[in-house]
Amino acid sequence: MPTEREQQILNLIRQNPMITQKELASILGITRPGVAxxxxxxIKEGLISGKGYVLPxxxxxxxxxxxxxxxxxxxxxxxxxxxxxxxGLVRLQLGGIGRNIAADLVELGINTNLITVFGNDANGEIFKNDAVKREINISYAQQLLNETTSNYVYINKKNGERIIGVDDMEINRYITPEFLKSRLPGINASNLVVFDSNIPAETIKWLYxxxxxxxxxxxxxxxxxPNLYQDNVNLDSLIINGVEGALITQERINNLEDAKKCAKxxxxxxxxxxxxxxxNYGLLIYSNKHLKAKPYKKNIEVHNTNGVGAAMAGLVAYSKLRNLDITESANLIVRAGELTMETNQSVSDHLKNLIK
Incomplete structure (x- = not known):
């Protein structure tokens, strides 16, 4: 039976069988001899097999x-x-759409590989330790010297409505096509790939x-x-909120019929x-085969809307992996959003209860 540390090592190896002991040591914050x-x-327990770490x-x-x-x-x-x-209240917590989606997926029991960049600073260390604790694989991520981990400052009303936000995310410019090129075999071996529009437009084009x-x-x-819309779009699904959807389509959304026009x-x-x-409404799913509207439940006690879109994205991915029908998918996706609204956390501790 592997120890907790050995289980962490196994989780990292599963996503990158050629990861080096030096990389493992850096990610886990232990010495290379300790990893060895x-x-x-x-190896003695038969859980891995030599160099290349053969695993199912x-x-x-x-x-x-x-x-x-x-x-x-x-x-x-x-x-x-x-x-x-x-x-009011002032809080500090880990976030980022990519990170939140990865954390949500792990909560749902999905092995998740997060490709991102973060700084060699206190916040970067907090992120790295949290990822290891949550068992998010970050062996393909990179901690950059002399860079600051992204920060996002925002102000909400008591009902969760966003007043204003300011992001300092220049570090994401390092997620370039060249950065991802060496990681492409692992990306293409995934069952699904989820990305957010914080990454550069040229990188999105390269992914497509x-x-x-x-x-x-x-x-x-x-x-x-708008960086998502390019001449070579290659997507299975798009998760987008009403404000962003209205901007891209120039379709104002004042009611459900407007939302249908925007989705179309x-x-x-x-x-x-x-x-x-x-x-204040909920979710609309639209494709050439389906149109499904699912409202939020009434009288939600909203604490914070940050993380809602990421939670929904996580459940979209989960639903596709499990081949759920549109009704069950819509129910789970909306419930994930509700659970996230009802907490101040960017990732709800209750998501795992959705799939029991």
């Missing part, structure tokens, strides 16, 4: 996208006073041209979501199943 000792025990083929999803430290304020008063101090595994895109922000236009543009989620 664990490897020796795993495992189902896994690759997520490509951002990790950042979220700094957010929640104004407690009903009335927001501009240009002044407002009483070179990835053969089914791909799911998660739109992020009105400034970056998005489908025409991307030729992919559209998962359009809308504040």
């Amino acid at each position: 000792s664990h490897i020796s025990r795993l 083929r495992k189902e896994y999803v690759t997520v490509i996208g951002a990790v950042n430290m979220d700094i957010y304020g929640i104004i407690q008063e009903k009335k927001v006073v501009p240009k002044s101090s407002n009483s 041209d070179n990835v053969t595994a089914p791909m799911i895109a998660k739109a992020v922000s009105v400034n970056k979501a 236009r998005l489908y025409a543009m991307f030729k992919a199943t559209i998962y359009l989620y809308i504040d």
Whole structure:
């Protein structure tokens, strides 16, 4: 029976059988001789077999996208006073769409490989330790010297409505086609690939041209979501919120019929199943075969909407892996969003209860 540390090593090896002992040591924060000792025990126990670490083929999803430290304020008063101090709560927690999707998938019991970049700073160490603890495989991610891990600052009203956000995510410019090229065999061996629009437009174009595994895109922000629409789109599915969808299609969304028009236009543009989620309503799924609307339950006690889109993306991926029908998929996707809204966390601890 492997120890907890040996299980962590096994999880990393499953996603990258050619990972070096030096890389394992760096990811786990232990010495190389320490890794060698664990490897020796795993070989003796028959759990791996020598160089190349022969292991059974495992189902896994690759997520490509951002990790950042979220700094957010929640104004407690009903009335927001501009240009002044407002009483409220200030919180600090790990976030980033890519990281949140990966964490959600692991909560659902899916082996997940996260490809991202992060800084050689305190927040980078927090992310690395959290990934190891959650058993997110980051052997294909890279910690960059002299760079700062992404930060995202935002302010919400008490009901979860976003007032404003500011992101400092310049580090994501390093997720280039060249960066991903050496990782392509592992990406294409995935059962699914999920990426977010925080990565550069040229990298998205490269993914469309070179990835053969089914791909799911998660739109992020009105400034970056348009990067997803290119002349070589190669997507299975697109998850996008109402604000981003309205921007891309120039279709205003005031009601469900407007949402249907927007989803239809998005489908025409991307030729992919559209998962359009809308504040104060819920989810609309649209493809050439299906149209399914699923509202949120009434009287949700919203604490924070950050992480809702990532949770929904995680359940889209889970539903596809498990070949769920559209009704069951819609129910799970919306419930994941609700569970995330009902907590201040970017990843709900209750997601795993959805699949019991």
